[in-house]
Amino acid sequence: MSGTSPALQPPADAVKPVRHPDAPAPGEPLGAHYGQCFGCGGDQPHGLHLVARAGDGVTVTAEFTVQPAHQGAPGLAHGGVLASALDETLGSLGWLLRTIAVTGRLETDFLLPVPVGTTLYLEAEVTAVAGRKIYSTATGRVGGPDGPVAVRADALFVEVKVEHFTDHGRPEEIRAALDDPDQVRRARAFEVNP
Numbered sequence: 001m002s003g004t005s006p007a008l009q010p011p012a013d014a015v016k017p018v019r020h021p022d023a024p025a026p027g028e029p030l031g032a033h034y035g036q037c038f039g040c041g042g043d044q045p046h047g048l049h050l051v052a053r054a055g056d057g058v059t060v061t062a063e064f065t066v067q068p069a070h071q072g073a074p075g076l077a078h079g080g081v082l083a084s085a086l087d088e089t090l091g092s093l094g095w096l097l098r099t100i101a102v103t104g105r106l107e108t109d110f111l112l113p114v115p116v117g118t119t120l121y122l123e124a125e126v127t128a129v130a131g132r133k134i135y136s137t138a139t140g141r142v143g144g145p146d147g148p149v150a151v152r153a154d155a156l157f158v159e160v161k162v163e164h165f166t167d168h169g170r171p172e173e174i175r176a177a178l179d180d181p182d183q184v185r186r187a188r189a190f191e192v193n194p
């Protein structure tokens with residue numbers, strides 16, 4: 001049964017999301033926020049290599065093709081991988097708000113089995129913002145951008161500071177990230193006041 005739990009209902013004081021004036025233009029590829037990211041990183045051999053683009057308003061589109069490394073049952077995508085694709089697409093909405101945010105809650109509906117080799121056409125949008133809380137929703141379609149919905153999700157992301165990562169990440173990866181000017185530039189692209 002699909003539906004959103006009370007934990008994902010925006011409070012009465014929630015406001016409409018505002019696209020940041022410096023957000024990437026509609027159609028512009030967003031690129032990876034981290035080369036080793038399982039969702040979007042180009043340096044992650046078994047990752048999803050999901051490619052996201054800015055949409056209109058506070059929306060994004062993305063594509064991901066299910067690889068043999070992503071199987072759960074024979075020839076079918078693992079549900080956790082599909083949830084990761086939804087999570088990554090929802091996470092990339094931060095580029096449009098220029099806000100760093102992490103997933104607090106993700107509620108997923110799996111409506112159709114997704115075979116290996118299938119391209120998932122994803123769309124996500126921010127629906128409301130309440131302080132640090134960002135409410136969003138996403139779909140993943142098969143057969144084309146207008147095909148049937150195979151997976152969908154509703155989520156709550158919570159805005160964090162860069163210290164969320166530097167305080168909690170394993171020191172070797174954090175050191176490498178901070179030593180990489182390109183990585184620091186990408187992290188700052190998320191922030192309103194870097």
Ligand SMILES: CCCCCCCCCCCCCCCC(=O)SCCNC(=O)CCNC(=O)[C@H](O)C(C)(C)COP(=O)(O)OP(=O)(O)OC[C@H]1O[C@@H](n2cnc3c(N)ncnc32)[C@H](O)[C@@H]1OP(=O)(O)O
Binds near residue numbers: 102156
């Ligand atoms: C050099 C390095 C550069 C790095 C550059 C990186 C660039 C950008 C990377 C982006 C990456 C994206 C990648 C894909 C998206 C992931 O996969 S992110 C990874 C998965 N998520 C996580 O690991 C998050 C783990 N959880 C946490 O760290 C903490 O629980 C959180 C979410 C930050 C919240 O903790 P907190 O900051 O102490 O805030 P807290 O007061 O608990 O909650 C704030 C509000 O949210 C509500 N809330 C929190 N959790 C929930 C929940 N589960 N359900 C309902 N409400 C909740 C609270 O009730 C509270 O509401 P109010 O009281 O304000 O009304």
